[in-house]
Amino acid sequence: MDGYWLDWAGLLLRWLHVVAAIAWIGASFYFVWLDNHLTPPQSPALQAKGVSGELWAIHGGGFYNPQKYRLAPPVLPEKLHWFRWEAYTTWLSGMALLAALYFVRPGYLVDPAVAALPQREAILLALGGMLLGTLLYEAVCRLLAGRGGLQAIVPAGLVGAISFSFSQVFAARAAFLLTGATLACWMAWNVLWVIIPGQRRMVAAMAARQEPAAEDGLRGKQRSVHNNYLALPVVLAMISNHYAFLYQQAQSWLVLCGLMSAGVLIRHFFNRRHHGVSDWRLPAGACLLLALLAWRVAPEPVSAPSPVSEGDAVRVQRVLAERCVSCHAARPTQAGFSSPPAGLRLDDQGAIAANAARIHQQVVLSRTMPLANLTQMTEEERQLIARWFGAQAGAEGGR
Ligand code: HEC
Numbered sequence: 001m002d003g004y005w006l007d008w009a010g011l012l013l014r015w016l017h018v019v020a021a022i023a024w025i026g027a028s029f030y031f032v033w034l035d036n037h038l039t040p041p042q043s044p045a046l047q048a049k050g051v052s053g054e055l056w057a058i059h060g061g062g063f064y065n066p067q068k069y070r071l072a073p074p075v076l077p078e079k080l081h082w083f084r085w086e087a088y089t090t091w092l093s094g095m096a097l098l099a100a101l102y103f104v105r106p107g108y109l110v111d112p113a114v115a116a117l118p119q120r121e122a123i124l125l126a127l128g129g130m131l132l133g134t135l136l137y138e139a140v141c142r143l144l145a146g147r148g149g150l151q152a153i154v155p156a157g158l159v160g161a162i163s164f165s166f167s168q169v170f171a172a173r174a175a176f177l178l179t180g181a182t183l184a185c186w187m188a189w190n191v192l193w194v195i196i197p198g199q200r201r202m203v204a205a206m207a208a209r210q211e212p213a214a215e216d217g218l219r220g221k222q223r224s225v226h227n228n229y230l231a232l233p234v235v236l237a238m239i240s241n242h243y244a245f246l247y248q249q250a251q252s253w254l255v256l257c258g259l260m261s262a263g264v265l266i267r268h269f270f271n272r273r274h275h276g277v278s279d280w281r282l283p284a285g286a287c288l289l290l291a292l293l294a295w296r297v298a299p300e301p302v303s304a305p306s307p308v309s310e311g312d313a314v315r316v317q318r319v320l321a322e323r324c325v326s327c328h329a330a331r332p333t334q335a336g337f338s339s340p341p342a343g344l345r346l347d348d349q350g351a352i353a354a355n356a357a358r359i360h361q362q363v364v365l366s367r368t369m370p371l372a373n374l375t376q377m378t379e380e381e382r383q384l385i386a387r388w389f390g391a392q393a394g395a396e397g398g399r
Helices: 003-037 044-048 085-103 119-144 150-169 172-207 214-242 252-274 281-297 312-323 349-354 356-365 379-398
Strands: 051-054 057-059 062-064 067-069
Touching: 003 085, 003 214, 003 252, 044 051, 085 119, 085 172, 119 150, 119 172, 119 214, 150 172, 150 214, 150 252, 172 214, 172 252, 214 252, 252 281, 312 349, 312 379, 349 356, 356 379
Parallel strands: none
Antiparallel strands: 051 067, 057 062
16 A cells, blocks of 8 residues: 555544544543442342442432442343444454554564564564463463462463563564553453453343343453453553653563553552552552663663764765655665654755754664664664764764
8 A cells, every 4th residue: 555545544443532532532531430439228129139339429410329239139220321433343353453553564573683583474473462362361360260360370371471572573663562562452352352241141141030140240341351351451552652761672571561560550549549549559569660660771881983984964964865765765775664764864964964864763772763674784883973963963073
């Protein structure tokens, strides 16, 4: 597909994806909040109806009084609201976005320095990895149903294993995204295969005037709790893609696991707080973890550059023309690009000088550019950029 239309597809899919995810996670957080704030009803009439908890709230100029039934209401209401299309829309738009960004464009999924895979094989491996990860998760959930803390620890270990495996096969940035996407598959799977079918059986049982199976309620609850704790890590994995300092690391998968753990601690804090327990050790632990990570991934100081020769500025321009301009030009020649990525053109001397710090950051410090080193920049060329930038910074400091 032409790069221009691909950009449009990316924009619209991202928009849809983010809005649907807000609706999904918003509804999910709301129901967890609701569950955690219910109080036993005072009125005997409500108790007699089988209501186990209720609360009062005010929002948008109206009073609300939701009630939760211990099992099910005596009669099925005519209109029952379900929450599922938020989840499906998020998942479908996410998969389409993954394809539009990572599967179609070169340099996103495969990094020859990690594994020199043909694009088609890499796509199959990515899809297969997400599917396998989801089946393993399902198996773990079934085996561990009702086994207390193990239901949290084993899936967490599985996340680590998935994150590690992807980091061994794909470009670091793609590995982060695919790990997040796999967890998002778990969440959507939980809705599609466990929560909704269970609810359908419960409703069918009631229509037939039978007692709904308590098992369906329990299983639905297990998955719904998982989804609640997965939400923050998944969102983090998605936005981490914009921060090269996170994934341009040895053992970047550990960085991702650390970040996700901080998300789980924060979520756990709020879930307990809803119950009136404010355990400040949890957010403190999350902050400590983030501080440790920030210290661990800080870039090494670059050694003092040797003096530049007259020709270096010209050589830099030639190197950038060779290694960067296929993408960073008003009209990129690299397939899949229709406009300069990040709005950055590197085809004239003025733009190069104005963006020296950004170029240095991407080429020398984080080594994210050229993307997946598609244009095969050499080590000497990176050193030339370091020298040139050092001399520029020095000249500015001396002014
Ligand atoms: C295959 C295409 C491609 C090549 C080649 C390429 N880039 Fe990029 N560059 C991108 C994309 C795509 C982005 C947008 C950010 C992203 O998606 O990670 C980007 C973003 C950037 C940014 C902006 C980062 C920021 O937000 O500040 C800089 C700076 C940059 N590239 C420098 C370079 C330099 C210098 C080279 C050559 C050594 C280069 N790029 C080669 C595709 C490319």
